[in-house]
Amino acid sequence: MFKTIRQYNSFTSKKVMAAAYILFPTAVFILLVTVSFFNRNSDSQTFRTLLTTFSVMVSVWACVVVCLSDRFNFGALLSDKSRISEMTKTSPKGVRMIKNIAVWDIFSRLLLIFLGTVGIVVAGYIGHPDKGLKFSMMCILFVISCHSTTSLLVWICRLIENSTISTLIYSFGILYFFPVAILYILPEEIFHPLLYVGAITVELTADVIINVIGMCLLNRFIKKEWYKDKALKG
Amino acid sequence: MNYTDVITGKNINKKFGKFELDVPEIHIPEGFSTALVGENGAGKTTLLNILSGLRRDNKGEVSYFGEKKIDDEGVMERIGFTGTKNYFLPHWNGNQIRELSETLFDNFDRDKFDAICKSLNIDSSVFGSNAKSVSKLSDGNLMKLMLATVFARKTDLLILDEPASPLDPLMRDLLGDILRTYIAEGNGKRSILFSTHNISDMEDVTDYIIVMDDGKILEQGFVTDIKEKYVIVKGDGEVTEELKKNMISVTPGKYGFEGMALAENTERFTGMNISFETPDLFKICVALLKQNSKLSMPVL
Numbered sequence: 001m002f003k004t005i006r007q008y009n010s011f012t013s014k015k016v017m018a019a020a021y022i023l024f025p026t027a028v029f030i031l032l033v034t035v036s037f038f039n040r041n042s043d044s045q046t047f048r049t050l051l052t053t054f055s056v057m058v059s060v061w062a063c064v065v066v067c068l069s070d071r072f073n074f075g076a077l078l079s080d081k082s083r084i085s086e087m088t089k090t091s092p093k094g095v096r097m098i099k100n101i102a103v104w105d106i107f108s109r110l111l112l113i114f115l116g117t118v119g120i121v122v123a124g125y126i127g128h129p130d131k132g133l134k135f136s137m138m139c140i141l142f143v144i145s146c147h148s149t150t151s152l153l154v155w156i157c158r159l160i161e162n163s164t165i166s167t168l169i170y171s172f173g174i175l176y177f178f179p180v181a182i183l184y185i186l187p188e189e190i191f192h193p194l195l196y197v198g199a200i201t202v203e204l205t206a207d208v209i210i211n212v213i214g215m216c217l218l219n220r221f222i223k224k225e226w227y228k229d230k231a232l233k234g
Numbered sequence: 235m236n237y238t239d240v241i242t243g244k245n246i247n248k249k250f251g252k253f254e255l256d257v258p259e260i261h262i263p264e265g266f267s268t269a270l271v272g273e274n275g276a277g278k279t280t281l282l283n284i285l286s287g288l289r290r291d292n293k294g295e296v297s298y299f300g301e302k303k304i305d306d307e308g309v310m311e312r313i314g315f316t317g318t319k320n321y322f323l324p325h326w327n328g329n330q331i332r333e334l335s336e337t338l339f340d341n342f343d344r345d346k347f348d349a350i351c352k353s354l355n356i357d358s359s360v361f362g363s364n365a366k367s368v369s370k371l372s373d374g375n376l377m378k379l380m381l382a383t384v385f386a387r388k389t390d391l392l393i394l395d396e397p398a399s400p401l402d403p404l405m406r407d408l409l410g411d412i413l414r415t416y417i418a419e420g421n422g423k424r425s426i427l428f429s430t431h432n433i434s435d436m437e438d439v440t441d442y443i444i445v446m447d448d449g450k451i452l453e454q455g456f457v458t459d460i461k462e463k464y465v466i467v468k469g470d471g472e473v474t475e476e477l478k479k480n481m482i483s484v485t486p487g488k489y490g491f492e493g494m495a496l497a498e499n500t501e502r503f504t505g506m507n508i509s510f511e512t513p514d515l516f517k518i519c520v521a522l523l524k525q526n527s528k529l530s531m532p533v534l
Contacts, residue, residue, distance in 0.1 A: 085326075086317040087383065089288055091338035092310045 272446035494521030
């Protein structure tokens with residue numbers, strides 16, 4: 001997600017993106033409240049508290065990420081959502097950098113999937129010990145299908161340089177949030193608010209941590225002095 | 235003429251749907267400036283992308299500076315390439331381009347880049363503290379910026395995809411001077427390959443020419459040899475079948491006809507009321523391309 005913001009930020013106004021990333025969780029929040037209205041038999045107090053926490057958390061997170069993204073502009077210099085510049089591709093160093101970024105991107109996503117999966121399973125057992133496993137498996141499927149597929153396909157898009165397909169895939173990436181809505185439509189006996197919030201919190205936290213570390217490393221890696229001193233000699 | 239190749243391509247093939255680029259052999263001479271000419275969609279950009287190493291999904295072999303391959307040590311560093319709008323990403327500004335060029339290319343000279351930008355009068359709004367992105371630049375300024383990044387590097391081969399097309403006449407003239415100086419100062423070791431639709435403007439810079447049509451090379455050779463190979467044929471009579479048979483192309487007009495023929499066939503026109511002229515590159519290219527062109531005069 002962090003990477004998505006960074007890339008969008010690279011070719012769209014920061015203000016628009018900030019608004020989008022604040023409005024989007026808000027929209028999700030409204031959706032959740034609406035759906036929850038039809039699930040009134042749930043533990044409503046816990047439910048609302050946790051939803052509010054979630055919404056605020058995501059909004060603040062989005063703002064921080066958009067502000068921070070300036071720091072990573074150097075990374076964004078190398079590629080945007082569907083293209084790698086011809087200038088980069090005609091440089092041997094540029095080609096090596098792109099390969100390294102691709103490797104890191106895929107590695108970070110795989111790590112994220114692993115951590116997210118563990119988090120979801122743990123959250124599932126805490127939230128609903130007797131039915132947690134079934135629920136967790138469903139969440140895992142969502143996470144893997146949305147998150148990893150998006151990431152991997154985006155790199156394929158960059159290779160084939162098709163911005164239309166890339167845009168579609170990024171739209172598909174928004175499905176990341178669809179588990180939120182779908183989980184709330186699930187039969188009540190396997191639903192527990194804590195389960196969902198636990199899962200999404202673990203996933204978002206892991207996402208932010210991994211991407212911040214990744215982008216810092218990447219940024220350091222790309223910096224000319226470091227690159228010349230370490231990477232080339234290495 | 236004796237020369238060595240700066241680029242040699244063999245059996246280059248790339249298919250896009252119905253289009254097929256098929257180049258059994260191509261030679262770009264070292265120490266000269268080569269123009270690649272052809273209709274829109276003839277495959278010029280695809281060929282340049284293959285020769286510059288941007289595109290690798292083709293069949294065939296390309297070698298550089300003798301027997302070297304594109305990924306061999308130092309080969310890409312010696313090649314300066316400017317492409318179309320994908321050369322820079324649209325959100326980059328001039329400061330970032332300078333910084334990135336310095337990072338990507340060891341032979342990039344920051345001071346030289348700044349001096350070239352100043353000389354070429356590139357829109358300064360893309361530099362400085364409130365630098366605008368290059369997407370705000372006009373096509374001409376964007377091309378000048380691309381050229382500046384390439385000229386600020388020490389290279390032995392320039393591959394330029396339609397460098398003159400978006401430029402104004404003054405800048406086009408200056409580009410000609412720059413390219414001539416680049417070749418002259420290279421002492422026979424610097425070469426240029428560029429595509430162009432403005433062959434008249436670029437004729438002074440062209441030593442060797444390659445004419446392409448529908449993915450194939452129609453003609454390639456030194457300009458002096460090519461000019462000796464063809465003649466313009468002018469006459470005031472009817473365009474007969476006999477005449478057509480001996481000409482590469484012929485265009486009838488109100489007061490006669492004009493066309494192109496091989497110089498070796500001039501004696502076939504003996505007895506006809508016609509005259510011969512030495513063609514310029516533009517006329518040769520037009521005559522060659524007319525042979526298979528699907529263009530025709532629309533009814534206005």
